[in-house]
Amino acid sequence: MKVDYLIVGAGFTGATLAERLAAAGKRVLVVDRRDHIGGNAYDEMDPHGVLVHRYGPHIFHTNSKKVFDYLSRFTEWRPYYHRVRAVVEGKEVPLPFSLATLRALFSPRLADRLEEKLIARFGYGARVPILRLREEEDPDLRFLADYVYKNVFEGYTLKQWGLRPEELSPSVTARVPVLVSHDTRYFQDAYQAMPKEGYTALFRRMLAHPNIKLLLQADWKEVEGEVKFARLVFTGPIDEFFGYLHGPLPYRSLRFRMELHPGPWAQEVGTVNYPNEHPYTRVTEFKHLTGQDYLPHSTLCYEYPEAYEPGRNEPYYPVPREENEERYRLYLEEAKKLKGVYFAGRLGDYRYYNMDQAVARALKLFEEIVHE
Amino acid sequence: MKVDYLIVGAGFTGATLAERLAAAGKRVLVVDRRDHIGGNAYDEMDPHGVLVHRYGPHIFHTNSKKVFDYLSRFTEWRPYYHRVRAVVEGKEVPLPFSLATLRALFSPRLADRLEEKLIARFGYGARVPILRLREEEDPDLRFLADYVYKNVFEGYTLKQWGLRPEELSPSVTARVPVLVSHDTRYFQDAYQAMPKEGYTALFRRMLAHPNIKLLLQADWKEVEGEVKFARLVFTGPIDEFFGYLHGPLPYRSLRFRMELHPGPWAQEVGTVNYPNEHPYTRVTEFKHLTGQDYLPHSTLCYEYPEAYEPGRNEPYYPVPREENEERYRLYLEEAKKLKGVYFAGRLGDYRYYNMDQAVARALKLFEEIVHE
Ligand SMILES: Cc1cc2nc3c(=O)[nH]c(=O)nc-3n(C[C@H](O)[C@H](O)[C@H](O)COP(=O)(O)OP(=O)(O)OC[C@H]3O[C@@H](n4cnc5c(N)ncnc54)[C@H](O)[C@@H]3O)c2cc1C
Ligand SMILES: Cc1cc2nc3c(=O)[nH]c(=O)nc-3n(C[C@H](O)[C@H](O)[C@H](O)COP(=O)(O)OP(=O)(O)OC[C@H]3O[C@@H](n4cnc5c(N)ncnc54)[C@H](O)[C@@H]3O)c2cc1C
Structure with a gap:
């Protein structure tokens, strides 16, 4: 030809x-x-x-x-705003870690104080990479940084990459921000x-x-x-x-396990992340993404990160x-x-x-x- | 290559x-x-x-x-017996034209008589091509042959082929039988x-x-x-x-029109034939074929026979x-x-x-x- x-x-x-x-x-x-x-x-x-x-x-x-x-x-x-939650200390809280997440996890008093400090320091709407937040002097912000690092970031990164956050280039770690706003959408892009x-x-x-x-x-x-x-x-x-x-x-690879859920819905949002428990990183319920709300059952996707082995699995990341x-x-x-x-x-x-x-x-x- | x-x-x-x-x-x-x-x-x-x-x-x-x-x-x-009905004189009756169809269309007396004569003449279970039945001497069987010919066969053939039955080779017309049994399945094959x-x-x-x-x-x-x-x-x-x-x-071609039916089911059987009314020959409800009975809506396929024009449509038959x-x-x-x-x-x-x-x-x- x-x-x-x-x-x-x-x-x-x-x-x-x-x-x-x-x-x-x-x-x-x-x-x-x-x-x-x-x-x-x-x-x-x-x-x-x-x-x-x-x-x-x-x-x-x-x-x-x-x-x-x-x-x-x-x-x-089909208009769609993706929403993600993470299971942290047994609670399902919004991701990215935002002002709404503070409220879901902490006492109102602590949440108020952190919110004020974040807005004062970075401005409403800022996306602060978690490694950047760790460099702060303020003890409250340091507490927050450590909390997010330990409970949301570290375990997920270890699972996802098989590497500690410090072993990765900042371009990846910057993708995991603390969001100084009440926006619970996973993305803030103009077109979604x-x-x-x-x-x-x-x-x-x-x-x-x-x-x-x-x-x-x-x-x-x-x-x-x-x-x-x-x-x-x-x-x-x-x-x-x-x-x-x-x-x-x-490359890093993944194994996907699809599972039929017998009821109409299994999750309240498209994706739930598990930074700390389980060998899988996250579970996605496709119907949220596709809008097939007429179906009486649902399919879930579990993601298991794994090493890439040419011929056996696919080079993803x-x-x-x-x-x-x-x-x-x-x-x-x-x-x-x-x-x-x-x-x-x-x-x-x-x-x-x-x-x-x-x-x-x-x-x-x-x-x-x-x-x- | x-x-x-x-x-x-x-x-x-x-x-x-x-x-x-x-x-x-x-x-x-x-x-x-x-x-x-x-x-x-x-x-x-x-x-x-x-x-x-x-x-x-x-x-x-x-x-x-x-x-x-x-x-x-x-x-x-997935085990599936296809069932087809034809709309004849405003009634939905089973196809192929069988002993069950006689009962659906005629008085019990006439149906009994025709049934007896069909079984006596051809044996229970026989498939009698309609053109063959027309050659019978018995006035009841001739009546039946003419009835089926006029109400089920002629109009359908004209629509399907744009030709009169006589203009086609018997290999096609033999495919439209009168079935001397109570079997209402469209096919009698061993594997369905x-x-x-x-x-x-x-x-x-x-x-x-x-x-x-x-x-x-x-x-x-x-x-x-x-x-x-x-x-x-x-x-x-x-x-x-x-x-x-x-x-x-x-070749003969077809145009297919797919239509969404808002309710769970539109027809009682997979296919309904319209030998006499409408420009389409038949309507098929796919869910009967595929078994997707969980869906609250349904899709129908209308078939419109048409002349084959290379490049514009497909050569089907x-x-x-x-x-x-x-x-x-x-x-x-x-x-x-x-x-x-x-x-x-x-x-x-x-x-x-x-x-x-x-x-x-x-x-x-x-x-x-x-x-x-
Ligand atoms: C798990 C996962 C989730 C993602 N989620 C999102 C998301 O939510 N939003 C988003 O925007 N992006 C997402 N992405 C990224 C998205 O998948 C990529 O942006 C996109 O696939 C890039 O397209 P590509 O054509 O460059 O590569 P690919 O889609 O990988 O296509 C490359 C193709 O080349 C073929 N190929 C490779 N080598 C050969 C060869 N030697 N001979 C013949 N064929 C070959 C492969 O079979 C493959 O089909 C996600 C990626 C992954 C892995
Ligand atoms: C409306 C309809 C309903 C039917 N229902 C049934 C049924 O219920 N049960 C049953 O058993 N059978 C049914 N059939 C018959 C069934 O479709 C055929 O038996 C089957 O398709 C035959 O397969 P084939 O490979 O010979 O031809 P096809 O399926 O027609 O495949 C031929 C392929 O060749 C390709 N091709 C042709 N020319 C070229 C070219 N020059 N270059 C490149 N590609 C080319 C075409 O694109 C096509 O994909 C039905 C047929 C039709 C039309």
Whole structure:
């Protein structure tokens, strides 16, 4: 086969590039080793008619009007604010840790005092990374920092990464803030919504272009040299592409356990986190996300973090440590030596992207390469 | 790309051959111009969580233990007896036209008499094609034959085919019998069941073999000459393959209209036929087929027969007329001139196959070609 662009990976990165390039008149072949499109955002109906996310719950949120408008061409949206609670000292309290969480955990007097101090120090609406809060002098704020660190942050981080918080780069730990407001939404982005008929339907529409062909159940290694292409976009793992030349880039993996709940609802909110108990980090009830409130039963997803073992499970999260970043840069050097080969996406860039960031990155790359 | 077998079409014929050949160690590429596997048996969840058949209701039934055992490797089953009713003179009566239908339409006296005569003449359990019944001497049986012909058969056939019954070959008309029994099941086959998680899930498991790759949204014409293969199995339209050399083979097409029914059930049985009223031939309520009785709403499928126009709609039913059969034989002669190219399936053989027949045909073809 001969195409203008061979794109490896049918997730948000690959699909966005395929759609843009096809619309620009290029002939595109998208290859994925899985038997479906959508990458990790793939959703499907389970045997009980619940729309589930096979690779863990995906909630769409973005501040980018550009990304939101772009995706709106391929889906209608269902408004949805994700809410998360954490079980702390036996109580279910709102996350991110906010002024509402203070009230749920502490005496009114202590909560009042902490609230005043937080607002005075950081301003209403601030997001204070927990490691930053720990540096405060004020004994009340130090107490709070230690409390959150011990009860919400430390256990979760250990479970999620198998590493202590200090062993991770601050880019991750900054993602766990104390929120100085009463907002109990998990995200504060300007656009928060779920694709009305799900992600897979969105991907189908993105890829439904006569210039796009889809080759599934096929690994890049199997088609390399067999398909002729002018350019290559690779959204798989960059270290795999180069035959692990500089050693493997570490990833964290997850095991998902889906469980049928016989009643209409199991949880009051989409996700409940367990920073301290259980081997799983969190439980998500998909119906909150999908709005299928007509179903008399429900499906829950338990997430068990585990080590990544190539071939046995999937590489989900690049492990954000300085040494890994350095190794990645060696691969980046290799990439620069190649002509007409582009790396992108969570695995290609070895970087944690939310879905909107993956799309933004792909749109930007498209602008760079389309006129080459 | 280089493969041992290129298989055009991912329906029951193509999937069965792909599975068998892959298991025999061949490298297989399955190509389909649609964006999904499963051919006309493809099912999917609609926006309301109802499992629907995009290309019309498909009920599995077979007398072949071999076919049933083979498919059982890829699915569990949900026992299901399809029941059909026809609206005749304003009443919903059981189909096929049986002894139960007599009772639903006629006075007990007339029904008794007809029942006795049918059993005496044909034996209990017989299936008498309606055109055969019309040849009877007995005035009661002639009355019955005319009644069924006028009220059940004629209008339906006209709508379905746009042709009078006499214009069709007897192979079709024989499929509309009078059933001399009280059995109100639509089929009398030994095996009647629906794949527990649907047809698409079954196809996924059939095709989930490392030797199989899937190329979707790609027409044979686009890959011809671009993919190297030792042998070709073509399950698309044979006339299209030969560039309509001997003129197009006629097909009948259908338009499906899906409609949400707000209540839990709309019909008492899976399908209701309308031989005389409405532009549609029948209405199917999928929940009867899929067993999703937990849903508070339901989805109905209305079938509107229409002329086949290549590019605008799909070729569903080969039109069973002698002249078409003759034209098909001209194509068969062309096919015989080719080496390593095999035609099969409803479109490749230009023959009405039920799903089980398509599988049986594919299993047989596999035996013929695997040792070549
Ligand atoms: C558990 C979890 C929860 C998440 N939750 C959210 C959320 O709530 N909100 C949010 O915005 N983001 C979330 N994300 C992030 C989101 O999944 C990513 O932003 C998105 O998947 C990135 O898309 P991508 O195309 O770069 O990568 P992917 O979706 O991983 O797609 C890459 C594709 O490439 C294929 N591939 C790889 N190597 C090869 C090869 N050699 N040959 C052929 N194919 C190959 C893979 O099979 C895969 O389909 C979550 C991620 C995870 C893991
Ligand atoms: C409305 C309807 C109802 C039916 N109900 C029943 C039922 O209740 N029970 C039953 O047993 N059977 C039923 N059938 C029959 C059943 O659909 C067939 O037996 C079955 O689909 C045959 O499988 P196949 O693989 O031969 O053909 P198909 O399922 O038609 O598959 C052929 C595939 O080839 C692809 N293709 C064709 N040409 C090309 C090309 N040039 N390039 C690439 N791809 C191509 C098509 O896109 C298609 O996916 C029904 C059929 C219809 C139309």
